[in-house]
Amino acid sequence: MKKLLTLFFLCLSFNLFARQTIPFTLAGSGHIIIKATVEGVEGNFIFDTGAGLNLLFDKFAKKLPPRQSYNFFTGHRATGEPLNIPIYHSDKLKIGNAEFKNQVYTTFALDIPGIDGLISLQAFQHTALTIDYDKKEISIGQLSAADKKKYIDIAVADYAGRSLDIFTDVKVNDSITVQVMLDAGAGQKSFWLSDRFMNTLGLEKTAFKVIDKKSEFDSTKVTKIYNGTIVRIATENGLSKVEHPPVFFVEGLIYEGKTSIEWLGRKIAISIPDKKIYIIR
Template identity: 35%
Template sequence: MRPCLLAMLCACIFLSSAKAHDPRTEIPFQVMESGHILVKATVSGVEGNFIFDTGAGITVFTKAFFDKLKNTQREDGGYTGFRATGERLDIDLYRVRDVSFGPMKKAEAEVSFLDANLGGIDGIIAVKLLEDQPFTIDFTQNVLRFENKQTLASIRKSAKVVPLQLEQSRNHSLTLFAYFQVNDSLRLQCSLDSGAGKDVFRLNAKYLGRLHVDVSDTTQVRKIERKSEFNENFKSSIYITQLRNLSVDGEPSIQTGPFRVQLVEGLIYDGIMWISWLGRKITFDLGAPALLVRN
C-alpha cells in the first residue's frame, strides 16, 4: 500500500474512533408521543420507568413505586415548593438507597413521592441527580450521554454556547434557566423544561399587553381553564395564541417561529419551555454553567 493511502486510512480510523461513543456512558431513552423523555433507573434493586425532567426541581416517585422500596428513611424536615403555575406543594423528603441511573451509581439520593397515577410511569427524575455530571441529550441517537472533561472540550469546538442560570433551593431543588428573545421585543428568563411536553411554550400572562395580544379577539386567542392533576380545586387560566418568533438571547441563529404559545395567569417565572427545538444534541455543563447546542 502506498504511504499516502496508508496515512489516509490511518487518519480515517483515528477519526472514526474519536467520534465513536462508549455505550457504557449512555442511557437509552424513548421519546413518548407526548414528547417526554422516558428512561429506566433502578432504586434499591427495583427497576422503573421515569420521565427525565430538566424542569423538575426534585426527583419524585409514585407512591406505588415508592412502596416497593426497602430501607427508605424519612427526613425530619419537609419541603414546600411551587409548580410553575403557582400551585403550592408541601412534600415530605426521603432518603432512598442504591440508585443506578445508567453508569451513575449513588449510595443514596433524596426524593419524595406523590399518590398519583401516571399511567404506568413510576415517577420523575430531576436534573439535580446529575448536577455534578455533565450530560448530553442526543435526539439523533435517543440516548442520554455522560460527558467528561475531554469530551466537553471537543463538543465546545463546534457547539453554540448558551449561558445558564441555576436556581438552587436549600440544596433540595435545582432549576435551570436561560434568556430568550420573544418577538424581538422581550428578553425573558425561562425555565428549560424537558418535562413540559412536545413543543410546549408557556409565558407569563402579564406579558399579554407587551406582546400585543388582544384577548378579546377570539379568532386569534383561545382561553381555557386547566385543573391541576394533584388538586382539582386549583385551576389555571390560559390564553392560547401564536407569536412571531423565539430565539436564544445572544444566539439569534437558534430560533423558531411562528410558534404556538400558552400565556398562563399566575406563572411564577417569565416562562417555561420544551427544549427539543434548541438542537438535536444538547449538552448540559452545569459546572460552567452553560448549554452546548449542536444540530
C-alpha cells in the same frame, strides 16, 4: 512498580470520567423515558429538568424498603400551587451503569400508566449530560472541545440542596427578553409565558382562545390560560429559534416563562458546572 502504579491511576481516571451512554424511549408527547433503579428496584422514569427533585410515584415507592422522614419541602408548581412533600434520601440511584449515592427524592400519589416517577437534574450537578434526540441516547461524562463550540448560558437555581432548576433568557417576537425555566418534563413544543407580557407585546386577549384549566392536584384550583401563536421565540444569541410557535399565556405563572428543551437542538449537552447548554447539533 512505578509503571504499574501509573497505569492503575490512568485506568482509574478513565473509569471516573469515561462517558456512559443510556438509551431512552421518546414518547409521542416528546417526553424522554429512561430506565433507572432505586435501591435495586427498576422502573421507568420521565427525565424532567423541571422537576426540581426526583419524584417516585407511591405505587413504585411501596416496593422499596420502608422509610420514615420528618423532613419536608414546600415546592411550587409553575402556576404557583404549593406542594408540601416529604423528603427522603436514597442509598443508591442507578441510571445505566452510573451510580449516584444519597440522592434526594420525594413521593406523591400520582398514577401515569407505564411511568414510575420523575428523574431530575440533581444527580447530574457535577457532570455534563448530553441528550441526542436522533440516536435516542443520553450520555453522561466529559465533553470534547468540538462539543463546546456553540452554547447558551443558563442560570442555576439550587434551593438549599433540596431542589434544582435551570433557566435561560429568550427573545420573544424580537422585542423583549424574558427568563424561562427549561422543562424537559413539558414534552415537546411547549411554550408558556406569563400573561403579564401580553400588553407588553401588544397582544389582545380577545384574539386568543381562553382555557380554564383545573389542577391535577387540587380540583378547586383553576388557572386561566390564553392559547395562540406568536411570531418567534429564540435564544438570546439566536442559535436556536422557532417561528410561529404555539404559546400559552398563563395567569399566575410564577416564572416569566417556561419551555420544553427539544427546540434548542437535536443534540444538546447540559452542563451545570459550566452553567451552559452546549448546542452540538
